[in-house]
Amino acid sequence: MPELKLLTKDIDKKDLHKLSVYEETGGYGSLKKLFKKKPDEVIEMVKASGLRGRGGAGFPAGLKWSFLAKDVFPRYLCCNADESEPGTCKDRLLLEKTPHLLIEGMIACAYACKIETGYIYFRGEFQHASDLMDEALKEARAKNYLGKNIMGSGFDFEIHTHLGAGAYICGEESALLNSLEGRRGEPRLKPPFPAVEGLYSKPTVINNVETLCVVPYIINEGPEKYASYGTEKSKGSKLVSVSGHVKKPGNYEIEMGTTVRELIYELAGGIRNDNKLKAYIPGGSSTPMLPADLVDTPYDYESLAAAGSMLGSGALIVIDDQVNIVESTLRLASFYKHESCGKCTPCREGTRWMWQLLDGIHNGEGTNQQVDKLVDICDNISFKSFCPLGDAAVGPVASSIKYFREDYEALLKRNAEGTA
């Protein structure tokens, strides 16, 4: 089987969220090894492991840590638990089932980067996960895994939870920082990057939940072991949320490079009612959709990029042949219109315009020129927006026209016949 459970080996163990159970599985075992190393050695280990950010951008985690402005303190660690990319539900699994794994990973990151304060930014709807985390933090403090002089190491570190209040854009790292500072969650101009001026204008590491959860494995087993899995540039395992028209939707941890076909047909049990696959969105709603004939694409950063899409946050959305793609695209366009923060014009106006045109086409009021206009608007949003949300909004629209123009034409034809 293509499953590779490095993070989720014990995820189904009863009460894993409790410290005593987590310790039975070897939890917090990495700390003894951690404190024997120098902080820079830990950064080198994470670099050597090839671990890349699991939030969407896929930036090398160790490299990100090494970019922190030299000798500027205090520094902060923010864990991005604002999981909001449609299709993605893997961080919620980790947060609710194994909160101590995240704490353990954050301790390692903080130690490596000489950080004394960490925040976990939960999306507002994750009240339950945040409550569980508060309990886990209490347990960890009582055992001196957090607090002053952790396990006699001389290292101090504290973690606080923070809940957002409903805004997809706060998953973008600089918008998250604004939100955490009590402001509107609008993105900041970069540079300066958060590693130089982040939270409270101090050097800040921002990592996704899954990224930080990998770190204890790297400390325990060594970076070579982690790097022995996966492909040349996409190392290790990836937690993939599979949803949509599959028989067994769920979160599957696979070795990087497993094919999409294996994910859909072996792990997720195939398509509902044994229908035909029409399209799949590989990495969350913002990643361009791909047609069924690209189902043998390996699930890793490079292969999905070469196929014209992205691995993104690791959310595979499966669409069968009973769907007119315009309907799905309209839904996503509506989402991005709703979530555009309004700060910059291409995104604010472009997402609304795309939705208007799609809505018209879907209602049978569209023309061929309007489909071309959609392509044109996509070009005018791409790389011209203030932050990646604009590009994200373009992903589903542009790819749906590229691969499924016939679905658009079917609706236009209906219109033409209706008005004839």
Place this chain on the structure above:
Amino acid sequence: MFEFSPANQKRIPEILAKYPDTQSALLPLLTMAQRQEGYVAPQAMVEIGKILKLSPGYVQSVASFYTMYHMHPTGKYIILFCINISCQLNGADELLAYTASKLNIKVGETTADKKFTLHREECLAACSNAPMMRINDTYHEDLSKEKIDKILDSLD
């Protein structure tokens, strides 16, 4: 007038202690006010502004950015029905229409007895258990009409 309850008053210093800058407590305090009153009243924003030394206008400008803050009273139970792609592919639109007709309201409305408010919602990160809805803090997943009946009928 708005006042935090004595229990919530006690929590304010704990919340402030998490952050080196008091403004970071803005979202937590807005959330606490909403949990106490069911919505964020203008007076609550004035009060929070006093605590954090921010103008009421500024507090409102931040509060209005976030979709989870209700500026008007809502029903006892707020149903947020996910209609984003994974739920859509699994029949969410039909189930949302079913829920609305069962409650005899339109999406966005509150029942006459002030028990339920029904909203369409974007992705809530439960995609592999679609379709789903969130009622107050609880996620209800793998929904069907029967399951919705059972859940709604069980709420007082």
